[in-house]
Amino acid sequence: MAALTSSLDLAEVFSESHKVLSRVLAADFGGLCVSRPGAPGQYDWPMVHEMPPVFFERYPEIADECFVSAAVIQRPNTVLRDSEMMSRQAMRNCAMYAHCREMNMPVERVMSVLLDVGLGWHGGFTLYRESRRSFSDQERAFLQRLTPILARTVRNCRLMEDAVQRATLMDGLFQHGGLESIVLSPPATELMRTPRSTGLLHRWFKGAPCGRLGLPVVLLDALERLVRAETLGLCAQDVLMFRRPERSLKVTFLALPLQQGRRPWALLLQEVSHAVSAPGEWRKRLTPREMDVVERVLKGWDNQTIAEDMGSSMNTMKTHLKRIFVKLAVPSRAKLILLAQEQNAERV
Structure with missing residues (x-):
């Protein structure tokens, strides 16, 4: 004994x-x-x-x-x-x-x-x-x-052994740079989540229908399809992309090793910015105020958002943009973004 x-x-x-x-x-x-x-x-x-x-x-x-x-x-x-x-x-x-x-x-x-x-x-x-x-x-x-x-x-x-392996795996998931994680044991048990994952979901799915555990229905439905597909030995889409002009949210569904006869799933959340950096030589041709406007345009912000953020009127914002287009010899916002991408690529 x-x-x-x-x-x-x-x-x-x-x-x-x-x-x-x-x-x-x-x-x-x-x-x-x-x-x-x-x-x-x-x-x-x-x-x-x-x-x-x-x-x-x-x-x-x-x-x-x-x-x-x-x-x-x-x-x-x-x-x-x-x-x-x-x-x-x-x-x-x-x-x-x-x-x-x-x-x-x-x-x-x-x-x-x-x-x-x-x-x-x-x-x-x-x-x-x-x-x-x-x-x-x-x-x-x-x-x-x-x-x-x-x-x-x-x-x-x-x-x-099971608890140690799970803790090691969870520690690896949660410390992975740039990722937020939520671990679920389907159909209705949450095992753990990283501190910032809740705020990230709120920003991206504010006003969207929510289901169990306060999670967006679109994510729960995707997880249900994956669990069903695994049971049948089939493949299903395990990555969802949600896009906005300035950034995207990538949600990856990861099947984890069995825990006490049940398979937990991790939802890995990664927010990616679409912002393009302004080429350094533009600072020689634009005023500091105009550079502030350009940096916000390259983030995908619209005129109203830029005006509010900079404390300017819409007319002032439009005037800044006209002067920027003339100085950089571009006809539109789209061409401005494309020019920044091209010049950044040339430097690489």
Whole structure:
């Protein structure tokens, strides 16, 4: 019990536990495998004891003929010995028996249990003996009493690993320069969001219909389509662009690793300015006031917005623009913006 509760690191806790179990149950080899989240047919082997690495490298080749997993999967949380899995003759004729002998790891006796961890995970704990002495009824009963504790330990360790991975991923998302993030667990749970994401949504979707969690319906609908498409194994549009004259909002929908059997999604929000910088040589031809006007025109602002921002009348603003067009030899605002783009490109 002390060994099983000594850590929340799965490899560490079972390494310590096996020192006790191998002595009490007289086992020569032992292994614990745990299914990967979202992939019940694929396994991690966080704890092995004196077993050749090649065993795990070649295991996929014989997985379909593994008599141990085929037996315990039918009776989860029940300890089984090899004699309860198949006859001695059938065991000697199976691929796994031959595979182990080829690796100089002769296996004559086996005792194993499938640990039903819950939350979409399961694990397999197996002990092996080189000698032909069977695991006794007493030894089987001992491991059976430990089975609920083993399952609970695997569950707790997996939950801790899951939380650490999630925190690392979220930290990476939230610290990515220029991005705001909202993480959801569809259909109606918000896991977290960056501080400035709410203000960004308010600026872009003010007055737009909102649904669950106060999020714009257009984003919730897009997320629903993506979740449905993933379930069906299909592709769907995972980037939305919202445009204004002076800037755009890019919303990227990112599927995250499964968390407790459910897949969270991150909405990555990136605001991009369309502003074109004024070429430096224009300052020699325009007054400081006219340069102020040009910089606002290059941001895509209209005359009314520029006038209000600069505290000028519309007539004064139009006069500034006429003088700017004459000095730079352009006929319109569009040509002014195009000229700035061209001259910036030439400098690059």
